[in-house]
Amino acid sequence: MTSTTETIVRRSTVLLAALALPVVLADPAAAAVPEFWSDPDPVPVLEALLILAGIPILLAVLIAAAVYVPPLARGESVAPGAPALENQWFGGPRGGATELESGQQAEDTGGASGRW
Secondary structure, eight states: OOOHHHHHHHHHHHHHHHHHHHHHHTGGGGSOOOTTSOOOOOOOHHHHHIIIIIHHHHHHHHHHHHHHHHHHHTTOOOOTTOOOOSSOOTTSOTTGGGSOOTTOOGGGGOSSTTOO
């Protein structure tokens, strides 16, 4: 059985190692820029924010609109937790089999007709 002191020392060692490792590994990143590289102009903060935050936000808004606008245009509910639609006929008339073309018999609306 380990004592409380040993547990605290072990956890502290792991924590310090985890915090020191990125600092030790980042040391080569502090090297000077080679002399033959170009020195680009600094990028304005507003331009960087527009590119790094504005484009992803715009894409998220466009995707959300592509998902939510069509059901809202049809008058459907997009609220979370809504009951599941039963007997949904994809690509068929909105009223189901009761919405038939004029002159069509009700018995002609089935798929395989089920005759033996």
